[in-house]
Amino acid sequence: MTMLRTILLSSLLLGAPLLAQVEDTAPGLMGRVEGRVYISPTGTFRMPIPVLPELGGTIRDTDNVVTFQDAFNLHVSIGVFAQDATQRWELSTRGLKDYLAFFFSSYVMPDFQHAFPGGSVESVVFTPGVMDGALIAYTLLPNGSMFAAKRAILGADDTPIVAKRGNLIFVRNGNIYVITTELAERVTERSTYHKTTEEENQILRERLVDLANKMEFTRPASP
Secondary structure, eight states: OHHHHHHIIIIIITOOOOOEEGGGOSTTOSSEEETTEEEOTTSSEEEEOOOOGGGTOEEEEOSSEEEEEOSSSOEEEEEEEEOOHHHHHHHHHHOHHHHHHHHIIIIIHHHHHHHSTTOEEEEEEEETTSTTSEEEEEEEEETOOTTHHHHHHTTOOSOOOEEEEEEEEEEETTEEEEEEEEOTHHHHSGGGOOOOHHHHHHHHHHHHHHHHHTOEEOOOOOO
């Protein structure tokens, strides 16, 4: 799974190279856009584009990961990785709950920590009612905010920035999906931000589930 870890580190965690403004999405994208809908390069999923050009929305993608971001408060990455024989074996022997925890701790979190030293897991919960069983992990990432520049422009103090991201991991049609979003308000609202950990988690959970519910998945063709 070395290739998977390389893909995660370069794309899902840090953001793939900027490829397209929302209003001009065709050039350079690996996937395609039809109206206001993004379709992944492999055709495994499609979803409404969650950013607007009027808000500086951009789309970035690779073969496996698409990132949506605007200039204000939205940063979302969606990775989809086909399960190889090893991953299918891990799922069959561990069961879904333990497998998702294994995948997160073995592949996703180590790359977060490599990209953002000092990164930690705040909490992890398995949610049977989401996507037929999903793992939601909340992570704290020092200097891991995609909105640090906006914070500087707003004249924030020099307090070290610790970004918080929610991560939703599930399996669908032989693919592992990893949806990640940052709680931008934690960085951009500065001294006016007073959410509790529970409130933060609820906000991130609702946003992640809403994104997942808007995705349409394509079943693989029958052999």
